[in-house]
Amino acid sequence: MLDNGKINGRQLMVLIYLYSIGTTVLVIPSGLASVAKQDAWIGGIVGVIIGMALVLLYTALWRVYPGKTFVGICQEALGKGVGTVLSLIYVFYSFIGAATVLFYVSNFFLIHFLPHTPVMFTSSLFALVVVMGSRMGLETIARTSELMLPWFIILFVVLVTTLTPQIDSQKLLPVFESGGKSVFWAGITFSGTAYMPIVFLFSIFPRVQEGLTGKVRLGLFASALAGGLSVVLVTLLCILILGPQITARSMFPSYALVKKISIGHFIQRIEVLLAGLWFITTYMKTTYYYYSWVTSLSEILKLKNYRTLTLPCAMLMVVFSLIVYPNVVYMQHWDTIVFPPYIIVMAVVIPLALWLIGLLKGSKDLSATRK
Amino acid sequence: MWVVAGIVGIAGLCTVIEYSSLKNFKKDLWVFGIAMAAATAISIAKALNVTIPNPLDWIAAWFEPLGRSMKRMFD
Amino acid sequence: MTIRANRCILLVMTVALLWPLTGCWDRRELNELAISVALGIDKVDDKYQVTVQVVQPAEVASQKGGAGNYAPVVMYQTTGITIFEAIRKMTITSPRKIYASHLRIVVIGEQLAREGIGNALDLLSRDYELRTDFFLLVAKGIKAEKVLKILVPLEKIPANKIYNSIRTSEKVWAPVTAVTLDDFIMDYESKGKNPVINGIRVTGNAEIGIKKENVEMIQPAARIKNSGIAVFRKDQMIGWLTEDQSKGYNYVINTIKSTVGHIQCPDGGYVALEVVRSKSKMKAAVQNGNLRLAVDIHVEENLGEVQCQLDLTKVSVIQELERKAELRVKDLVEQTMDSAQKKFRCDFFGFGNALHRSNPKAWKKLQPDWDEHFAEAPVSVTVKVNIKRTGTIGNSFMLDREE
Known part of the structure; x- marks a missing residue:
């Protein structure tokens, strides 16, 4: 495959943190608020709990099939034929994922910053950087995310501290008015965007230098938890400052939130600087979706070098990002109705099945050797 | 007209970039060629405003009823 | 590719990258x-x-x-x-x-x-x-x-x-x-x-x-x-x-940071009181199926201008002023509540939200015609005023004049 880059446990942690924040923080507060109203933050916490269970599943799957990417896992569990078909389905999903995330990013920039620039240019420019990163290898991407992390933390801390004076805690009341069902559904949508895409990181799990040690496992949980809680914090701030109705109605509530920063009527209107936050996390998400797509596809096709596919795949990604959501109303409909069951099947049901198969096979092997 | 030329130009540029690393690997060259052709074809089709089937529609066809019942269950 | 060709391409690319920096489409x-x-x-x-x-x-x-x-x-x-x-x-x-x-x-x-x-x-x-x-x-x-x-x-x-x-x-x-x-x-x-x-x-x-x-x-x-x-x-x-009613409105919804009002002295003349802190709580409760509204206001004031003969060394004088101030604020708030309930029949304070926050079930029942319920509900206003300071001097200089 000609990408022998290795990443260590700490880089994996940073990666998971930025990846789980990804596009979640951009759109999730709106979805949560429309389902659970002022209990959106409770829905977020439920989502984090569900996410922790999911991370448990993924580490278990990793342990049962050590050193194998998702393609490898499918082929080992279900044999060459069915396994390849399943892994093709996964490749297709990461392709869709890359195209949709690219659409989100270029849509965000189009609405707020560059309304008259044709979408194709912003998409292509972004895709160019994604391709550049992917071609340089996993190590480069991991080190870039490590470099980006301090900036992210600084901007995030600035965001939280400058917004805290404007909190109106009355907006949280009455607590738990929406009831358990809405909160649970909100939690599912939350974990669907934040945690279930971690299944795509299986293409890079085998590259972790030390393998699945206890330390790496702990790091994985910790960073996934941190990522989810960061998004819950932003959602909480949205509810406390903007109120549940405005949050539910906005397209990008976190951006509407940072528009409100005003320190002494001097430090104000700095929302563009904080949009850099979302830029970093969405870049990470796009890059990993894309990387997972290209490497998995080249693994199935048994190519000498995954880099051959990067450029054509990039072109496909850009084109499909323009096709995939014809308008924002379709996008909102698809994201709220079609996406949850789709991703639950892909990221929960199938990994669960693969894990069970792995366990059974393991015990069969064990009993075979014992005999 | 110019857009199509632009797309073909970009495709050509990509081929030039990749050619030297692929010269010796028959299989890679073929895969690259097919992928590039597919990507260029779809790009040109989009530029000429041909309706391209949306993969999300296929996924929606499968999962929409399930999604709706899930949402109703939790509302 | 040779190194020279590589370098040439890199140079061209770098120069090409400078080009979009001069401006962009949406400039x-x-x-x-x-x-x-x-x-x-x-x-x-x-x-x-x-x-x-x-x-x-x-x-x-x-x-x-x-x-x-x-x-x-x-x-x-x-x-x-x-x-x-x-x-x-x-x-x-x-x-x-x-x-x-x-x-x-x-x-x-x-x-x-x-x-x-x-x-x-x-x-x-x-x-x-x-x-x-x-x-x-x-x-x-x-x-x-x-x-x-x-x-x-x-x-x-x-x-x-x-x-x-x-x-x-x-x-x-x-x-x-x-x-x-x-x-x-x-x-x-x-x-x-x-x-x-x-x-x-x-x-x-x-x-x-x-x-x-x-x-x-x-x-x-x-x-x-x-x-x-x-x-x-x-x-x-x-x-x-009106101006008084607007004042009452702001007292009720707790957005007063500072303001000035006056009350009458017992012997004629006026005293200006400066409000330095005001905290109010709106309450709405349903007791025995009846809606009851309440407003609790705590005000901290300073004496700003004394235009009458007041002996400010006596604590009883201050307490008397506090009572009068309480009555004044109560009057302002009641005037506003009156106009809201009788003249406009419209809840623009947010008592509905207060009920929603404290008792969501009752709110669900009353919400469809809330304005009517609001117009009929009895309101109790309690005001507590503390006059803490009198500015930089004690008694007014007019008090000390020996006639």
């Missing part, structure tokens, strides 16, 4: 912007008449008062079926496209306010260029465009003057409340509170007010003043609150 140079600071919306014959106050940078920026020939702001006005169209249409008179990010105030004519402003405000919440920190105002008794034509002293840009005046008044003079678009929308959407908007009016001779003579005199002929609070039911204006 809007500063001299292409018409920075609008105030927006006025009126309705004329079923169409929206939009008035925009645009800054003339040359006049505002120069130290010596510029050429002195141009007004510091210029007004553009168009009509259109939708406000979005009207604003774009302004380019038929304006040399530049209107840039609305620095909007300070949006003034709505009273007539349009009475008809309903929800539709007019949709553009303001949907457009990406607009921020949410501008104030909404209702022009009292006149069209919005008349307010935007008056020149004011001390501030070159009238919209800035209005913005600063509201911002300052909100902190030091109770009857004024600053309402941003977000506040209005939040109140409109919550079923337990009806929105309010601050009022603005032009006093004096408006004919001279629009000319430069207005600011050339020591006492300008026309002035822009903040005036009572306009009460809305949903998005239609239903009336004005």
Whole structure:
């Protein structure tokens, strides 16, 4: 495959943190608020709990099939034929994922910053950087995310501290008015965007230098938890400052939130600087979706070098990002109705099945050797 | 007209970039060629405003009823 | 590829990357912007008449008062079926496209306010260029465009003057409340509170007010003043609150930071009391199926001006003043509650929201015709005033005069 880059446990942690924040923080507060109203933050916490269970599943799957990417896992569990078909389905999903995330990013920039620039240019420019990163290898991407992390933390801390004076805690009341069902559904949508895409990181799990040690496992949980809680914090701030109705109605509530920063009527209107936050996390998400797509596809096709596919795949990604959501109303409909069951099947049901198969096979092997 | 030329130009540029690393690997060259052709074809089709089937529609066809019942269950 | 070829390509690429840095597709140079600071919306014959106050940078920026020939702001006005169209249409008179990010105030004519402003405000919440920190105002008794034509002293840009005046008044003079678009929308959407908007009016001779003579005199002929609070039911204006009632309103919703009021001394004369802290709690409860409303107010005050014979060394005198102050605040609040319940029959305080927060089940039952329930419910107002300080002197110098 000609990408022998290795990443260590700490880089994996940073990666998971930025990846789980990804596009979640951009759109999730709106979805949560429309389902659970002022209990959106409770829905977020439920989502984090569900996410922790999911991370448990993924580490278990990793342990049962050590050193194998998702393609490898499918082929080992279900044999060459069915396994390849399943892994093709996964490749297709990461392709869709890359195209949709690219659409989100270029849509965000189009609405707020560059309304008259044709979408194709912003998409292509972004895709160019994604391709550049992917071609340089996993190590480069991991080190870039490590470099980006301090900036992210600084901007995030600035965001939280400058917004805290404007909190109106009355907006949280009455607590738990929406009831358990809405909160649970909100939690599912939350974990669907934040945690279930971690299944795509299986293409890079085998590259972790030390393998699945206890330390790496702990790091994985910790960073996934941190990522989810960061998004819950932003959602909480949205509810406390903007109120549940405005949050539910906005397209990008976190951006509407940072528009409100005003320190002494001097430090104000700095929302563009904080949009850099979302830029970093969405870049990470796009890059990993894309990387997972290209490497998995080249693994199935048994190519000498995954880099051959990067450029054509990039072109496909850009084109499909323009096709995939014809308008924002379709996008909102698809994201709220079609996406949850789709991703639950892909990221929960199938990994669960693969894990069970792995366990059974393991015990069969064990009993075979014992005999 | 110019857009199509632009797309073909970009495709050509990509081929030039990749050619030297692929010269010796028959299989890679073929895969690259097919992928590039597919990507260029779809790009040109989009530029000429041909309706391209949306993969999300296929996924929606499968999962929409399930999604709706899930949402109703939790509302 | 050879190293030389590689380097050449890299060089070309680097130079090519410099190219987009000079500007981008969506660039809007500063001299292409018409920075609008105030927006006025009126309705004329079923169409929206939009008035925009645009800054003339040359006049505002120069130290010596510029050429002195141009007004510091210029007004553009168009009509259109939708406000979005009207604003774009302004380019038929304006040399530049209107840039609305620095909007300070949006003034709505009273007539349009009475008809309903929800539709007019949709553009303001949907457009990406607009921020949410501008104030909404209702022009009292006149069209919005008349307010935007008056020149004011001390501030070159009238919209800035209005913005600063509201911002300052909100902190030091109770009857004024600053309402941003977000506040209005939040109140409109919550079923337990009806929105309010601050009022603005032009006093004096408006004919001279629009000319430069207005600011050339020591006492300008026309002035822009903040005036009572306009009460809305949903998005239609239903009336004005007087100054006292506006004060009462602000006491109830806990937005008073500081204000001054007066009470009568026992022997005649007045005492001015400065409110330094005011905290109020709105309560709504359902007891035995009956709705009961309550307002609890804690006020901390200082003696600001003593115009009568008061012996401030006695604690009993202070306590007497505190009692009187409590009665005064209670009276203000009861006046406002009265007008809300009897005259307007509309809950613009937010008691519905208070009930929603404390008792969601009861709220669900009462919510459909909340205004009626609100109008009939008994209200109990409890006020506690603490007078803490008397300024820098004890007894007034007038008290010590030996006659």
